[in-house]
Amino acid sequence: MKDYLIRVMTTNKEIRALAVNSTGVVREAQKAHDTTPVATAALGRTLNGALLMGSMVKTGQETALKIAGDGPLGKIAAEANHHGEVRGYVQNPKVDFMTSRQGKLDVAQAIGKGQLVVRKDLGVEEPYEGSVPLVSGEIGEDLTYYFTQSEQVPSAVGLGVLVDTDLSVKAAGGFIVQLLPEASEETIEQLEENLAEIESVSRLIDHGLSPEELLEKILSGFEFRTLAEKEVIYKCKCSKEDTKNLLASLGKEEIEEIIAEEGKIEIECHFCGEVYQYSKEEVEEI
Numbered sequence: 001m002k003d004y005l006i007r008v009m010t011t012n013k014e015i016r017a018l019a020v021n022s023t024g025v026v027r028e029a030q031k032a033h034d035t036t037p038v039a040t041a042a043l044g045r046t047l048n049g050a051l052l053m054g055s056m057v058k059t060g061q062e063t064a065l066k067i068a069g070d071g072p073l074g075k076i077a078a079e080a081n082h083h084g085e086v087r088g089y090v091q092n093p094k095v096d097f098m099t100s101r102q103g104k105l106d107v108a109q110a111i112g113k114g115q116l117v118v119r120k121d122l123g124v125e126e127p128y129e130g131s132v133p134l135v136s137g138e139i140g141e142d143l144t145y146y147f148t149q150s151e152q153v154p155s156a157v158g159l160g161v162l163v164d165t166d167l168s169v170k171a172a173g174g175f176i177v178q179l180l181p182e183a184s185e186e187t188i189e190q191l192e193e194n195l196a197e198i199e200s201v202s203r204l205i206d207h208g209l210s211p212e213e214l215l216e217k218i219l220s221g222f223e224f225r226t227l228a229e230k231e232v233i234y235k236c237k238c239s240k241e242d243t244k245n246l247l248a249s250l251g252k253e254e255i256e257e258i259i260a261e262e263g264k265i266e267i268e269c270h271f272c273g274e275v276y277q278y279s280k281e282e283v284e285e286i
């Protein structure tokens with residue numbers, strides 16, 4: 001099954017929702033960064049969050065999530081665009097000692113305390129940036145808190161990654177549900193009841209549920225209409241051109257020193273590991 005995302009609205013116009021199946025995306029990310037299970041789960045959830053949020057904005061806009069925790073994983077970042085392309089990285093992809101007493105991957109502990117930063121590049125002027133403290137480190141709950149606090153939209157976010165015993169990604173996906181201003185008390189109650197029934201998104205996807213079927217569960221009792229559907233992929237957009245800016249931001253002395261020692265400069269993309277080389281001549285041109 002291809003990875004895809006859908007965006008829907010209930011016919012009573014009181015709820016909007018998105019759901020994604022991203023098993024292939026998170027598999028790609030796991031391979032690109034060779035992550036251990038807890039890092040796969042943390043990065044995968046962040047990628048899912050970015051994909052979903054990236055589809056809530058207009059065409060041409062980009063959404064970036066940064067989880068800046070003080071736990072062993074370090075920083076986690078994910079960037080998604082409106083076309084369903086996402087990329088991400090985790091600072092320490094090899095963290096591997098975190099399982100809770102129940103034998104579950106302890107993402108919260110591996111992330112620690114810190115901030116969740118959301119950046120939306122709207123293509124005009126300064127990008128919008130909002131941040132909230134991490135309330136749980138589980139990422140889904142943190143995004144729920146972000147929507148309520150920072151954007152004042154009552155929301156529920158579920159993000160999941162199921163890692164198999166051979167460390168590969170078994171299933172991944174997520175959802176965002178938001179109440180629109182006209183939502184009635186009855187709607188809120190029904191939705192809360194439905195959400196209480198959802199235990200684990202990744203297990204539901206592992207059981208074969210499509211994004212539509214996932215939303216049928218979450219929006220049980222409501223009729224809804226699909227507004228958009230798109231394929232999602234893990235894709236880095238880096239280019240040698242982008243790394244030039246990074247190179248330009250390094251100090252002149254630092255650059256001269258590296259050139260003197262190595263005869264060239266190598267810049268590696270955080271997101272995909274691609275290495276861009278600059279010869280002495282190229283550096284001089286810049």
Ligand SMILES: [Zn+2]
Nearest residue numbers: 236238269272
């Ligand atoms: Zn790259």
